[in-house]
Amino acid sequence: MRVLLVVMLLGLAMLLGACGGGGGGGGGGGTPTAANVQPISVNAGPASIANILFVSVIVCPPGSSANCQTIDHVQVDTGSTGLRLLASVVSPSLSLPQQTDVNGNPLVECVQFADGFSWGPVKLADMQVAGEQANSLQVQIIGDPAFPTIPASCSSSGPPENTVPTFGANGLLGIGLFLQDCGIACAQEAIPGAYYSCPASGCVPTALAVARQLQNPVGMFSVDNNGTIIELPSIPAAGAATVAGSLIFGIGTQPNNGLGSAKVLTTDPNTGYIATLFDGQSYSTSYIDSGSSLFFLGESLYPLCNRDAAGFYCPTTTQTLSATLQGVNAISSTANFSIVNADQAIAANPSFYAFDDLAAPAGDRSTFAWGLPFFYGRDVYTAIETRQTPGGMGPYFAF
């Protein structure tokens, strides 16, 4: 018994030893580094939805630098993973190669969001943004007329978002916490509502190796590939017509992307959730998400709007509020924010598309989604899972 105990203690000591170290930034060294700053903006965009953060990306056929297309108004999303483009904005002359399964059948993806789904084939492209490059990147081409029949197991998750107006943007640059959109679950099982194999007889769910799924484009960069910073300025209380900011690639990899005084809040490694404490309640389903256009919190906290902003919160007076965000690592940080009467705010400035004080019910009493309003006036860091940064290993948010 005692021998066993000693062996166990030794094992424990070895484990602890193995856990030391960490950190290490992966700096630029002496080699020249790519420019890592890309302009981003909030504006009316192609669908006139408030608080959509846009970026432009350059897409080329794999290995080609001549036949490329710049695609603007691609939404920046820290709540998902993968580059997705609407078929209607992608030039057919790009001729991006279709991805196929082991039998040579086309691979098509059904991507699910909390508010709907998008359907389209998986193709391959090289993507450039700022001076960064993701080569041979899997890209979903949403609403491609070559695959018009959507399987029932895909369309059954909610409203379709297969056109620019219903999608709200020309595409989605998913640069969230995860390296792939689905991960190991889709490699082990053919999951309805994820990847499909599409022979002429019809599309059926298929398992797909992790490496062949949609990848986090930032994770594919040769440098600055451990995360991102979104920097947006503060905006006036009444809102703004447009806002300009920066998307910075890498965390602690260059002189311009250090953590500074930002607090690192690690997330649950499977869900990407942190916790939020607000008004005496604990919200365990909480996350920071540039792809959500509002603060989404609780249910029935304030009266609902009934005019332009139907479904949003419309408190009778502006609510000046404070909440504490807490990571899985027990590090917490306080955020001050406001919630205005959305009907009045939008009616007062119908040409405005940036508001830092719009909110809507999330649905249940445990959800608090810190959408784009949270990002104004803050530098928000999103660190990718398994990647080392000076603040520790991802996944985490920091601000």
Place this chain on the structure above:
Amino acid sequence: MNFDLRQSQWLKALLAAGALFAGVVACPVQAALGEPVASVETDRLQVGGTVRLLASAAYTVHELQAPSGTVVREYVSPAGIVFGVAWQGPSMPDLRQVLGTYFDRYVQAASKRNARGPVAIEQPGLIVQSGGHMRAFVGRAYIPEALPAGVTPDTIR
């Protein structure tokens, strides 16, 4: 850790009770929102996975785990009507199946919203809430008028 252990023992006890209970109500099966529990089995066949049956005085919970890991719970009243459903997991559930005749109403209402992110639909006779993000979805739907006496919406989770 202790809590998990206790919870799993508690679940086992409930499952044992459920197995007994199952003898009374035929087999543990699922139905869509607002439909009688007798219509079921469809869901389990369609979604696959495993079903658990949990019973309490005021309602019965049919819990189904899809291959993706997403868990769907259906809350059945003593009268045998599904008054609420809740889901949690890495993929969205088959809402057409889970919401039944309410699915089209949900899609129509959710499509009208001028925002991106979690959805909360509040209509007479129907509440639907869908949130979370890629790899971690959470939501529920219920018919407020159909909640059994003493059951609050917070029960459905």
